[in-house]
Protein backbone atom coordinates (compact mmCIF):
# COMPACT_ATOMS: atom_id res chain seq x y z
CA UNK A 1 0.00 0.00 0.00
CA UNK A 2 2.88 2.34 0.76
CA UNK A 3 3.94 2.51 -2.85
CA UNK A 4 0.47 3.67 -3.86
CA UNK A 5 0.85 6.76 -1.68
CA UNK A 6 -0.93 5.65 1.46
CA UNK A 7 0.66 6.10 4.86
CA UNK A 8 0.86 2.73 6.57
CA UNK A 9 1.54 2.37 10.28
CA UNK A 10 1.94 -1.14 11.62
CA UNK A 11 0.63 -1.51 15.13
CA UNK A 12 0.21 -4.15 17.76
CA UNK A 13 -1.96 -2.90 20.57
CA UNK A 14 -1.17 -5.90 22.76
CA UNK A 15 2.57 -5.34 22.55
CA UNK A 16 2.37 -1.57 22.46
CA UNK A 17 3.98 -1.35 19.05
CA UNK A 18 3.46 1.60 16.72
CA UNK A 19 1.15 3.34 19.19
CA UNK A 20 3.26 6.49 19.44
CA UNK A 21 3.42 6.79 15.66
CA UNK A 22 -0.38 6.67 15.50
CA UNK A 23 -0.58 9.27 18.25
CA UNK A 24 1.66 11.67 16.35
CA UNK A 25 -0.34 11.14 13.17
CA UNK A 26 -3.73 11.87 14.72
CA UNK A 27 -2.67 14.86 16.82
CA UNK A 28 -4.77 18.04 16.50
CA UNK A 29 -7.41 16.33 14.39
CA UNK A 30 -10.76 14.71 14.72
CA UNK A 31 -10.05 11.15 13.64
CA UNK A 32 -12.23 8.16 12.87
CA UNK A 33 -11.13 4.54 13.14
CA UNK A 34 -12.94 2.38 10.66
CA UNK A 35 -12.52 -1.12 9.32
CA UNK A 36 -13.91 -4.62 9.43
CA UNK A 37 -15.29 -5.92 12.69
CA UNK A 38 -12.61 -7.53 14.83
CA UNK A 39 -9.57 -5.85 13.32
CA UNK A 40 -8.88 -4.14 16.64
CA UNK A 41 -10.11 -0.55 16.42
CA UNK A 42 -11.39 -0.42 20.01
CA UNK A 43 -8.32 -2.23 21.34
CA UNK A 44 -6.11 0.33 19.60
CA UNK A 45 -8.07 3.17 21.19
CA UNK A 46 -7.69 1.60 24.64
CA UNK A 47 -3.96 1.29 24.16
CA UNK A 48 -3.68 4.91 23.01
CA UNK A 49 -5.56 6.05 26.13
CA UNK A 50 -3.82 3.44 28.31
CA UNK A 51 -7.27 2.76 29.67
CA UNK A 52 -10.10 0.31 29.06
CA UNK A 53 -12.54 2.88 27.68
CA UNK A 54 -13.93 1.09 24.69
CA UNK A 55 -15.37 -2.39 24.81
CA UNK A 56 -13.24 -5.01 23.10
CA UNK A 57 -14.83 -8.03 21.54
CA UNK A 58 -13.86 -11.51 20.53
CA UNK A 59 -13.16 -13.11 17.23
CA UNK A 60 -15.60 -15.83 16.25
CA UNK A 61 -13.87 -19.21 16.18
CA UNK A 62 -16.22 -20.32 13.44
CA UNK A 63 -15.66 -17.72 10.74
CA UNK A 64 -12.63 -15.87 12.17
CA UNK A 65 -14.49 -12.59 12.02
CA UNK A 66 -15.36 -10.00 14.63
CA UNK A 67 -18.70 -9.98 16.39
CA UNK A 68 -19.68 -6.35 15.82
CA UNK A 69 -18.88 -5.42 19.40
CA UNK A 70 -18.94 -1.66 18.92
CA UNK A 71 -22.51 -0.79 17.99
CA UNK A 72 -22.50 3.01 17.87
CA UNK A 73 -20.06 5.80 17.11
CA UNK A 74 -18.38 7.18 20.21
CA UNK A 75 -16.05 10.15 20.31
CA UNK A 76 -13.11 10.07 22.74
CA UNK A 77 -11.08 13.16 23.59
CA UNK A 78 -7.34 12.65 23.86
CA UNK A 79 -6.31 16.26 24.47
CA UNK A 80 -7.59 19.79 23.75
CA UNK A 81 -7.52 19.34 20.00
CA UNK A 82 -7.42 15.61 19.44
CA UNK A 83 -10.41 13.33 19.18
CA UNK A 84 -10.86 9.73 18.08
CA UNK A 85 -14.18 8.28 17.00
CA UNK A 86 -14.62 4.56 17.52
CA UNK A 87 -17.03 3.24 14.91
CA UNK A 88 -18.88 -0.05 14.43
CA UNK A 89 -16.99 -2.40 12.14
CA UNK A 90 -18.52 -3.64 8.94
CA UNK A 91 -18.99 -7.35 8.26
CA UNK A 92 -18.25 -7.12 4.59
CA UNK A 93 -16.68 -4.23 2.79
CA UNK A 94 -19.74 -2.48 1.42
CA UNK A 95 -18.97 -0.16 -1.45
CA UNK A 96 -22.34 -0.22 -3.17
CA UNK A 97 -22.42 3.59 -3.02
CA UNK A 98 -19.75 3.72 -5.70
CA UNK A 99 -20.80 3.56 -9.34
CA UNK A 100 -19.03 0.99 -11.46
CA UNK A 101 -17.77 3.71 -13.84
CA UNK A 102 -16.13 5.55 -10.95
CA UNK A 103 -14.43 2.56 -9.41
CA UNK A 104 -11.17 3.02 -11.35
CA UNK A 105 -10.71 6.42 -9.74
CA UNK A 106 -10.37 4.73 -6.37
CA UNK A 107 -7.33 2.77 -7.53
CA UNK A 108 -4.78 5.55 -7.21
CA UNK A 109 -2.10 3.95 -9.33
CA UNK A 110 -4.48 3.48 -12.31
CA UNK A 111 -4.90 7.20 -12.80
CA UNK A 112 -1.90 7.99 -14.98
CA UNK A 113 -2.75 5.18 -17.41
CA UNK A 114 -6.39 6.09 -18.03
CA UNK A 115 -5.31 8.81 -20.48
CA UNK A 116 -3.85 6.10 -22.68
CA UNK A 117 -7.19 4.31 -23.11
CA UNK A 118 -8.48 4.61 -26.67
CA UNK A 119 -12.12 4.98 -25.72
CA UNK A 120 -13.61 7.67 -23.55
CA UNK A 121 -15.61 5.80 -20.94
CA UNK A 122 -13.38 2.75 -21.24
CA UNK A 123 -14.37 0.28 -18.52
CA UNK A 124 -10.85 -1.24 -18.54
CA UNK A 125 -12.42 -4.68 -18.63
CA UNK A 126 -12.96 -5.84 -22.20
CA UNK A 127 -11.81 -2.96 -24.40
CA UNK A 128 -8.89 -3.12 -26.79
CA UNK A 129 -6.14 -0.52 -26.42
CA UNK A 130 -6.82 0.05 -22.75
CA UNK A 131 -4.07 1.91 -20.91
CA UNK A 132 -4.71 0.05 -17.69
CA UNK A 133 -4.70 -3.37 -19.28
CA UNK A 134 -1.44 -2.67 -21.08
CA UNK A 135 0.09 -1.42 -17.83
CA UNK A 136 -0.92 -4.73 -16.24
CA UNK A 137 0.66 -6.61 -19.15
CA UNK A 138 3.87 -4.58 -18.67
CA UNK A 139 3.68 -5.35 -14.94
CA UNK A 140 3.51 -1.65 -14.14
CA UNK A 141 0.19 -2.25 -12.42
CA UNK A 142 0.00 -5.12 -9.96
CA UNK A 143 -2.06 -7.91 -11.51
CA UNK A 144 -3.76 -8.90 -8.27
CA UNK A 145 -4.87 -5.31 -7.70
CA UNK A 146 -6.26 -5.29 -11.25
CA UNK A 147 -8.04 -8.62 -10.70
CA UNK A 148 -9.66 -7.25 -7.57
CA UNK A 149 -10.72 -4.20 -9.56
CA UNK A 150 -12.42 -6.48 -12.12
CA UNK A 151 -14.12 -8.50 -9.42
CA UNK A 152 -15.52 -5.45 -7.64
CA UNK A 153 -16.46 -3.86 -10.97
CA UNK A 154 -18.52 -6.90 -11.91
CA UNK A 155 -20.22 -6.96 -8.52
CA UNK A 156 -21.17 -3.29 -8.81
CA UNK A 157 -22.33 -3.73 -12.40
CA UNK A 158 -24.50 -6.66 -11.42
CA UNK A 159 -26.05 -4.64 -8.62
CA UNK A 160 -26.73 -1.74 -10.99
CA UNK A 161 -28.40 -4.05 -13.51
CA UNK A 162 -30.71 -5.43 -10.84
CA UNK A 163 -31.92 -1.90 -10.06
CA UNK A 164 -33.40 -1.48 -13.55
Ligand SMILES: Nc1nc2c(ncn2[C@@H]2O[C@H](COP(=O)(O)OP(=O)(O)OP(=O)(O)O)[C@@H](O)[C@H]2O)c(=O)[nH]1
Nearest residue numbers: 013037038039040041042043056057068069070089
Ligand atom coordinates in the same frame (compact mmCIF):
# COMPACT_ATOMS: atom_id res chain seq x y z
N1 LIG B 1 -2.84 -10.11 19.46
C1 LIG B 1 -3.55 -9.00 19.25
N2 LIG B 1 -4.88 -9.07 19.38
C2 LIG B 1 -5.58 -7.94 19.17
C3 LIG B 1 -4.95 -6.72 18.83
N3 LIG B 1 -5.90 -5.78 18.65
C4 LIG B 1 -7.07 -6.41 18.91
N4 LIG B 1 -6.89 -7.70 19.24
C5 LIG B 1 -7.94 -8.67 19.60
O1 LIG B 1 -8.91 -8.73 18.55
C6 LIG B 1 -10.21 -8.85 19.11
C7 LIG B 1 -11.15 -7.79 18.54
O2 LIG B 1 -10.73 -6.51 18.95
P1 LIG B 1 -11.70 -5.22 18.98
O3 LIG B 1 -10.86 -4.07 19.41
O4 LIG B 1 -12.93 -5.51 19.73
O5 LIG B 1 -12.05 -5.07 17.43
P2 LIG B 1 -12.95 -3.91 16.73
O6 LIG B 1 -12.26 -3.57 15.47
O7 LIG B 1 -13.20 -2.80 17.68
O8 LIG B 1 -14.29 -4.71 16.41
P3 LIG B 1 -15.81 -4.13 16.24
O9 LIG B 1 -16.10 -3.27 17.42
O10 LIG B 1 -16.65 -5.37 16.19
O11 LIG B 1 -15.84 -3.39 14.93
C8 LIG B 1 -10.05 -8.79 20.63
O12 LIG B 1 -10.08 -10.10 21.13
C9 LIG B 1 -8.71 -8.17 20.81
O13 LIG B 1 -8.10 -8.61 22.02
C10 LIG B 1 -3.52 -6.69 18.70
O14 LIG B 1 -2.90 -5.68 18.38
N5 LIG B 1 -2.88 -7.87 18.92
Ligand SMILES: [Mg+2]
Nearest residue numbers: 041042069070
Ligand atom coordinates in the same frame (compact mmCIF):
# COMPACT_ATOMS: atom_id res chain seq x y z
MG1 LIG C 1 -14.93 -2.00 18.43
Ligand SMILES: [Zn+2]
Nearest residue numbers: 117122124130
Ligand atom coordinates in the same frame (compact mmCIF):
# COMPACT_ATOMS: atom_id res chain seq x y z
ZN1 LIG D 1 -9.14 1.42 -20.22
